[in-house]
Amino acid sequence: MSALVVLIVVSMIVAGGFLGLFIFSVKKGQYDDDYTPSVRMLFDDGVTNTDKQP
Amino acid sequence: METIKQGSFAKEVLQRPHTEGRRETFYYDNAIVRNFAAATVIWGVVGMLAGLWAALQLVLPESLNIGPWFNFGRLRPLHTNAVIFAFVGNGIFMGYYYSIQRLLKTRMWSDLMGKIHFWGWQAIIVAAAITLPLGFTTSKEYAELEWPIDIAITLIWVVFGWNMFATILKRRERHLYVAIWFYIATFVTVAVLHIVNSLAIPVSFFKSYSAFAGVQDALVQWWYGHNAVAFFLTTPYLGLMYYFLPKAANRPVYSYKLSIIHFWSLIFIYIWAGPHHLLYTALPNWAQSLGIVFSFTLIFPSWGGMINGLLTLRGAWDKVREDVILKFMVVAVTCYGMATFEGPMLSLKNINAISHFTDWTIAHVHVGGLGWNGFLTFGILYWLVPKIFRTELYSKKLANVHFWIGTLGILFYAIPMYIAGFMQASMWKQFTPSGQLKYQFLDTVTFMKPFYATRGLGGALFVAGAIIMMYNLWKTAKQGKLLANEQAEAPALEKYTAHKGEHWHRWVERKPTPMLVATLIVILIGGAVEMIPTFLVKSNVPTIASVKPYTPLELQGRDIYVREGCYTCHSQMIRPFRSETERYGEYSKAGEFVYDFPFQWGSKRTGPDLAREGAGNNRKSNTWHYNHLDDPQAISTGSIMPAYSFLIDARLDTASTPGKIKAMQTLGVPYAKGFELEANKDLMKQANEIASDLKKNNINVPADREVLAVIAYLQRLGTDIGNNKTAQLK
Numbered sequence: 001m002s003a004l005v006v007l008i009v010v011s012m013i014v015a016g017g018f019l020g021l022f023i024f025s026v027k028k029g030q031y032d033d034d035y036t037p038s039v040r041m042l043f044d045d046g047v048t049n050t051d052k053q054p
Numbered sequence: 055m056e057t058i059k060q061g062s063f064a065k066e067v068l069q070r071p072h073t074e075g076r077r078e079t080f081y082y083d084n085a086i087v088r089n090f091a092a093a094t095v096i097w098g099v100v101g102m103l104a105g106l107w108a109a110l111q112l113v114l115p116e117s118l119n120i121g122p123w124f125n126f127g128r129l130r131p132l133h134t135n136a137v138i139f140a141f142v143g144n145g146i147f148m149g150y151y152y153s154i155q156r157l158l159k160t161r162m163w164s165d166l167m168g169k170i171h172f173w174g175w176q177a178i179i180v181a182a183a184i185t186l187p188l189g190f191t192t193s194k195e196y197a198e199l200e201w202p203i204d205i206a207i208t209l210i211w212v213v214f215g216w217n218m219f220a221t222i223l224k225r226r227e228r229h230l231y232v233a234i235w236f237y238i239a240t241f242v243t244v245a246v247l248h249i250v251n252s253l254a255i256p257v258s259f260f261k262s263y264s265a266f267a268g269v270q271d272a273l274v275q276w277w278y279g280h281n282a283v284a285f286f287l288t289t290p291y292l293g294l295m296y297y298f299l300p301k302a303a304n305r306p307v308y309s310y311k312l313s314i315i316h317f318w319s320l321i322f323i324y325i326w327a328g329p330h331h332l333l334y335t336a337l338p339n340w341a342q343s344l345g346i347v348f349s350f351t352l353i354f355p356s357w358g359g360m361i362n363g364l365l366t367l368r369g370a371w372d373k374v375r376e377d378v379i380l381k382f383m384v385v386a387v388t389c390y391g392m393a394t395f396e397g398p399m400l401s402l403k404n405i406n407a408i409s410h411f412t413d414w415t416i417a418h419v420h421v422g423g424l425g426w427n428g429f430l431t432f433g434i435l436y437w438l439v440p441k442i443f444r445t446e447l448y449s450k451k452l453a454n455v456h457f458w459i460g461t462l463g464i465l466f467y468a469i470p471m472y473i474a475g476f477m478q479a480s481m482w483k484q485f486t487p488s489g490q491l492k493y494q495f496l497d498t499v500t501f502m503k504p505f506y507a508t509r510g511l512g513g514a515l516f517v518a519g520a521i522i523m524m525y526n527l528w529k530t531a532k533q534g535k536l537l538a539n540e541q542a543e544a545p546a547l548e549k550y551t552a553h554k555g556e557h558w559h560r561w562v563e564r565k566p567t568p569m570l571v572a573t574l575i576v577i578l579i580g581g582a583v584e585m586i587p588t589f590l591v592k593s594n595v596p597t598i599a600s601v602k603p604y605t606p607l608e609l610q611g612r613d614i615y616v617r618e619g620c621y622t623c624h625s626q627m628i629r630p631f632r633s634e635t636e637r638y639g640e641y642s643k644a645g646e647f648v649y650d651f652p653f654q655w656g657s658k659r660t661g662p663d664l665a666r667e668g669a670g671n672n673r674k675s676n677t678w679h680y681n682h683l684d685d686p687q688a689i690s691t692g693s694i695m696p697a698y699s700f701l702i703d704a705r706l707d708t709a710s711t712p713g714k715i716k717a718m719q720t721l722g723v724p725y726a727k728g729f730e731l732e733a734n735k736d737l738m739k740q741a742n743e744i745a746s747d748l749k750k751n752n753i754n755v756p757a758d759r760e761v762l763a764v765i766a767y768l769q770r771l772g773t774d775i776g777n778n779k780t781a782q783l784k
Binding site: 002003004006007010011013014015017018019021022025030031033034035037038039040041042044 | 156157159227229230231232238239242243246250266270271273274277297300301304305306307310311313314318321322325326328338341542
């Protein structure tokens with residue numbers, strides 16, 4: 001069942017990658033504020049109705 | 055600002071307006087959102103119509119199977135691929151391009167890459183829509199597309215991911231809203247899954263053999279299959295839910311903290327749940343148990359997410375009564391809750407023993423597919439199209455009609471299928487007092503027909519709703535005008551400047567290119583680790599001495615079996631239950647499948663299991679098979695199998711035989727050296743034998759026809775160990 005070993009290793013890499021990402025994002029302070037992002041996202045519309053080229 | 059330390063993010067945010075104040079003007083790209091929205095609607099209707107057609111084929115098999123291109127076995131993969139990758143896929147990208155620009159306060163990094171992503175994805179869908187009816191398939195569920203298209207998918211996926219990470223890096227908002235985490239997880243995991251499961255050895259431009267055989271192939275496939283549900287149908291849609299539900303309700307998500315916990319716990323658990331698709335099969339028991347534990351645990355993050363979604367509407371339920379968009383979203387989130395409650399239950403062995411191979415599974419996936427993915431997509435479309443076209447929805451009334459017939463459609467679909475699945479399993483397992491199986495398999499098929507018809511009605515209602523939506527959105531777009539570039543303002547994000555002792559990752563993070571290279575390296579490591587065993591493929595080789603490689607004719611027949619999608623209705627996996635061993639013979643052993651590239655275990659028994667079709671009491675004459683393939687209903691009254699009479703006219707492509715034998719040798723199948731040169735001689739000899747046997751029964755068929763190869767394959771199935779053991783058991 002070599003495929004089983006492979007899948008576990010690949011899954012570990014993926015999971016390990018996400019674990020690293022998690023620790024990294026916590027350290028970076030991504031989750032220091034766990035309330036205001038949910039409110040801020042409500043106010044993200046454009047400011048005008050004009051259709052201009054950038 | 056250098057004094058700001060890691061972890062003082064909140065402080066930094068508070069300080070920024072005072073220290074910066076440098077407001078920048080930029081433009082959101084709505085054209086890409088419009089494109090993906092249009093593709094979502096169009097492919098959605100196409101994919102659903104294909105599903106409706108396939109559903110009705112089970113009711114009216116003789117008139118609705120248009121062979122060979124639109125027989126059920128080829129149409130069903132077309133339906134699943136269309137709704138998953140064309141409808142939901144485009145739906146993901148629609149919501150993703152809309153939300154990520156706004157959440158990151160920036161335009162996409164590259165408009166060109168967005169365009170390549172869009173047109174590339176549509177080209178892949180068109181390629182799928184052409185190749186699947188032509189019978190170019192790997193037969194791996196939801197990964198049926200052949201290798202050139204697989205490579206194209208990988209490239210387009212990289213374009214999508216590249217543009218996403220580059221956009222994240224040029225953002226004006228330090229915090230990554232939870233939806234973006236869901237998008238990142240989707241990108242990374244789907245990339246890995248796709249690469250691993252698509253590993254194959256090409257034989258020709260449109261034919262390849264899976265790099266894995268039998269039980270290993272099954273494991274890889276369902277690791278992929280389960281995670282395709284997880285990371286294509288679930289995580290991106292949760293990202294969309296966390297963005298569009300609060301926007302539509304105009305209130306923040308119930309608990310942002312919970313959403314973060316939801317995300318991280320979900321992705322850590324999801325990737326281990328695959329083996330629950332292989333309970334009671336030849337997969338090692340400990341792997342099954344591992345899958346069950348994780349599958350069951352999944353209920354906690356899933357329900358955390360569902361509750362978070364529903365509670366976002368606390369104190370706003372009066373809005374739900376008025377607002378059709380919220381209605382769609384509430385039903386979607388509720389269906390997510392139901393499907394993620396049912397999923398863990400179905401992964402318990404005692405329940406799976408009943409549900410597996412039946413229409414229960416079909417009901418389960420359609421609660422998720424129609425309810426969760428379908429209704430959330432509809433809700434988002436109704437919210438987003440008027441917004442980017444700067445107008446009101448053309449008709450709220452039509453949207454309400456859509457909501458109600460869509461909801462009825464889900465009910466008319468799911469309820470009959472639940473009943474059908476349960477009845478099917480019960481009938482399969484029913485014994486008479488004297489210990490005989492009570493029902494012939496065909497009895498269970500004819501019993502299903504009214505349920506299949508009602509399900510067809512449900513599907514028709516659902517499609518009708520989608521078509522009404524198409525009209526409504528078209529009218530909406532016509533009465534408005536697309537705001538292709540929407541002006542927005544935000545303060546620039548202060549750049550981190552390099553300072554002494556800075557973490558190396560800080561540097562990587564500032565540069566899109568190194569970041570991408572790093573990502574790719576990580577993915578490639580996964581790929582490399584995956585490939586090693588294919589070089590060590592000898593470890594796959596026979597554990598059962600009597601198991602022999604297929605003869606060239608059987609191999610060709612097997613490839614036709616794959617091409618016609620027989621696996622969509624016939625399993626080849628006898629589970630160790632008395633009801634199955636009585637009906638089909640000795641239960642399947644892992645060692646029997648070592649030459650099966652790809653495995654053909656299937657996941658559904660619309661027709662009977664074929665694992666021992668050529669062995670014991672199941673064995674039928676060549677004449678029976680010939681007549682049955684020619685006209686199934688004439689042999690089995692009430693059968694819903696499509697006719698395969700075209701196999702009698704089609705000439706077998708013997709030119710491909712040497713290449714196929716060589717590919718098999720590469721994969722470790724012990725054909726004698728130089729056998730590829732002899733193979734066609736062997737093939738013709740066996741074909742002539744079958745042809746002359748048929749002739750004795752007054753059937754005159756030239757020996758070079760495909761039907762003979764299929765008969766040879768079917769007569770071979772299960773004979774390696776089947777003959778003796780089955781005889782003993784009976």
